[in-house]
Amino acid sequence: MNAFRHGSLDVATFVELHQLYGRQSHLIDEGDARAWATTFTADGEFISPSYPAPVAGTAALTDFADAFFADAAAAGEARRHVITNIAIDRVGDDELAVRLYLQIVATRKGEQSRLVRLTTTADRVVREGGQWRVACRTVRRDDN
Amino acid sequence: MNAFRHGSLDVATFVELHQLYGRQSHLIDEGDARAWATTFTADGEFISPSYPAPVAGTAALTDFADAFFADAAAAGEARRHVITNIAIDRVGDDELAVRLYLQIVATRKGEQSRLVRLTTTADRVVREGGQWRVACRTVRRDDN
Amino acid sequence: MNAFRHGSLDVATFVELHQLYGRQSHLIDEGDARAWATTFTADGEFISPSYPAPVAGTAALTDFADAFFADAAAAGEARRHVITNIAIDRVGDDELAVRLYLQIVATRKGEQSRLVRLTTTADRVVREGGQWRVACRTVRRDDN
Numbered sequence: 001m002n003a004f005r006h007g008s009l010d011v012a013t014f015v016e017l018h019q020l021y022g023r024q025s026h027l028i029d030e031g032d033a034r035a036w037a038t039t040f041t042a043d044g045e046f047i048s049p050s051y052p053a054p055v056a057g058t059a060a061l062t063d064f065a066d067a068f069f070a071d072a073a074a075a076g077e078a079r080r081h082v083i084t085n086i087a088i089d090r091v092g093d094d095e096l097a098v099r100l101y102l103q104i105v106a107t108r109k110g111e112q113s114r115l116v117r118l119t120t121t122a123d124r125v126v127r128e129g130g131q132w133r134v135a136c137r138t139v140r141r142d143d144n
Numbered sequence: 145m146n147a148f149r150h151g152s153l154d155v156a157t158f159v160e161l162h163q164l165y166g167r168q169s170h171l172i173d174e175g176d177a178r179a180w181a182t183t184f185t186a187d188g189e190f191i192s193p194s195y196p197a198p199v200a201g202t203a204a205l206t207d208f209a210d211a212f213f214a215d216a217a218a219a220g221e222a223r224r225h226v227i228t229n230i231a232i233d234r235v236g237d238d239e240l241a242v243r244l245y246l247q248i249v250a251t252r253k254g255e256q257s258r259l260v261r262l263t264t265t266a267d268r269v270v271r272e273g274g275q276w277r278v279a280c281r282t283v284r285r286d287d288n
Numbered sequence: 289m290n291a292f293r294h295g296s297l298d299v300a301t302f303v304e305l306h307q308l309y310g311r312q313s314h315l316i317d318e319g320d321a322r323a324w325a326t327t328f329t330a331d332g333e334f335i336s337p338s339y340p341a342p343v344a345g346t347a348a349l350t351d352f353a354d355a356f357f358a359d360a361a362a363a364g365e366a367r368r369h370v371i372t373n374i375a376i377d378r379v380g381d382d383e384l385a386v387r388l389y390l391q392i393v394a395t396r397k398g399e400q401s402r403l404v405r406l407t408t409t410a411d412r413v414v415r416e417g418g419q420w421r422v423a424c425r426t427v428r429r430d431d432n
Contacts, residue, residue, distance in 0.1 A: 014303045015158045022231040026243055078286035080262055082228050082245055084370050087310040099314055101370055103393070103401070105247070105262045107286035113247070113262040118368055118393050118401040142366035142395035159302045166375040170387055222430035224406055226372050226389055249391070249406050251430035257391070257406040 008090045016132050017088055017098065017125065025081035033065035034058075040134045041126060048119075048139035077108045079116075094127040102139070118142050152234045160276050161232055161242065161269065169225035177209035178202075184278045185270060192263075192283035221252045223260075238271040246283070262286050296378045304420050305376055305386065305413065313369035321353035322346075328422045329414060336407075336427035365396045367404075382415040383423075390427070406430050 020039060027036035037058045040046070046055040046064065055064045072079040082103040089097045100123075104116040124136040164183060171180035181202045184190070190199040190208065199208045216223040226247040233241045244267075248260040268280040308327060315324035325346045328334070334343040334352065343352045360367040370391040377385045390409045395401040412424040 009303070009307065011155050011299050011303050014307070015153065015155050018162075018230075018306075019153065019158070019232065022229055022244075025229050025245075026231055078262075080245060080264075080286070082247070082262075084228055084372055085310055085313050086306075087314055088307065100310075101313075101368060103370070105259070107262055109287055111287055113259050113286060115259055115393070115401050115403055118366075118370075118395055120368075142368070142401060143397055143399055155299050159297070159299050162306075162374075163297065163302070163376065166373055166388075169373050169389075170375055222406075224389060224408075224430070226391070226406075228372055249403070251406055253431055255431055257403050257430060259403055 009088055013090075013096070013132070014088065017096065018086065020125075020132060020134075021083050021086055021098075021100065025083055028065045028068055029078070029080050031066075031069040033062045033069065036065045037061035038133075040137075041128060044134055045136045046139075047137065049141050049144050050139065072106070075106075075108075077106045080105045080107075091124075096123075096125040096132070098123040098125055153232055157234075157240070157276070158232065161240065162230065164269075164276055164278075165227050165230055165242075165244065169227055172209045172212055173222070173224050175210075175213040177206045177213065180209045181205035182277075184281075185272060188278055189280045190283075191281065193285050193288050194283065216250070219250075219252075221250045224249045224251075235268075240267075240269040240276070242267040242269055297376055301378075301384070301420070302376065305384065306374065308413075308420055308422075309371050309374055309386075309388065313371055316353045316356055317366070317368050319354075319357040321350045321357065324353045325349035326421075328425075329416060332422055333424045334427075335425065337429050337432050338427065360394070363394075363396075365394045368393045368395075379412075384411075384413040384420070386411040386413055 024036065024039045027039065040058070040061055043057055044061060046061060055061055068079070082105055083100055084103070085101040087099045091097050100121050102119045102121045105113050106116050107113040119142065120140045122138045123134050125132050126135045168180065168183045171183065184202070184205055187201055188205060190205060199205055212223070226249055227244055228247070229245040231243045235241050244265050246263045246265045249257050250260050251257040263286065264284045266282045267278050269276050270279045312324065312327045315327065328346070328349055331345055332349060334349060343349055356367070370393055371388055373389040375387045379385050388409050388411070390407045392404040393401050394404050407430065408428045410426045411422050413420050414423045
């Protein structure tokens with residue numbers, strides 16, 4: 001039972017992580033694919049049952065984010081990554097384990113917004129050159 | 145690409161801003177219109193495509209919040225402003241730029257809650273007399 | 289009007305509270321009932337119109353969380369507690385009043401996720417042995 005390991009989390013790291021997650025969705029949802037990709041490490045991995053294979057590395061992550069935004073535009077809708085329930089555990093000086101809830105909300109012109117799915121995300125986050133970035137994201141879908 | 149400007153955000157400001165946003169929705173959603181209005185500066189502006197014209201100044205903002213709550217009551221439902229994905233950028237010593245996602249969730253007695261819409265909000269937040277307040281809020285609707 | 293009492297909230301307490309709420313939902317939603325129960329004080333109370341009577345004390349809270357998870361499993365769905373709009377007010381050195389929005393989102397295999405209800409939660413949170421825990425949670429349902 002490690003419900004209370006957060007005693008070891010320093011304030012600066014907490015703030016940096018919440019800023020990272022606060023910002024990350026805006027980047028992919030607004031089509032700033034390259035900036036989104038650089039919230040991951042250079043060899044960062046994205047693993048999700050929504051996609052046929054893991055995506056790894058800045059170039060592939062950029063293409064992935066570009067495709068997400070283009071697909072939404074082609075469907076005539078805005079798609080948003082809504083992040084809540086951020087729980088941060090320290091693994092080491094420069095490594096954190098983060099769990100969060102991620103809802104996809106989609107909206108077509110003239111229609112009500114709709115909740116498409118809720119996923120549970122587990123991130124391994126590491127500090128490189130003083131900057132926290134996602135080294136590996138593993139997405140689980142509740143509908144899967 | 146300014147995905148990582150948050151290095152310059154001090155911890156106290158981060159906490160004050162998250163407390164401001166944590167609290168603001170409760171005020172308008174519970175009908176405390178005047179308190180909601182004072183989360184804006186005295187000449188604060190609210191600009192949204194949901195309303196015919198910008199709303200500016202404490203008195204007008206109070207009326208606006210009163211009307212929001214009265215409209216919900218007249219429709220026999222509770223309406224909630226659900227805030228997520230807060231991203232804070234420092235613009236100057238006493239000025240911040242904040243982006244966030246704002247979902248409107250409505251509930252009628254005896255019915256399931258429903259997501260009405262997701263909006264993207266861009267706030268200019270300033271510090272006056274040691275207190276951070278919203279100077280200008282610009283709402284964009286994904287369905288618009 | 290106490291919209292701005294947060295001036296008295298220290299940073300460490302803010303971080304501990306956000307970590308507490310970040311973590312709490314994962315515990316009950318993943319079936320770790322005992323760990324969820326220990327986010328409450330030993331005699332902690334949970335009061336909700338969704339349930340016939342208040343639940344009090346670690347053993348009863350554990351059973352309550354076990355039943356929540358078992359009910360979801362029996363219904364063939366995952367149920368998530370999505371927490372937003374955390375507003376923290378200091379009541380005393382070792383006591384806080386917290387309000388938040390709590391949405392229940394449910395997902396069946398192969399189906400879209402759906403928002404079941406939005407509730408407003410008021411927590412009395414106390415510090416015991418250096419650890420913040422929920423002493424009393426009062427849930428209000430917007431559909432009630």
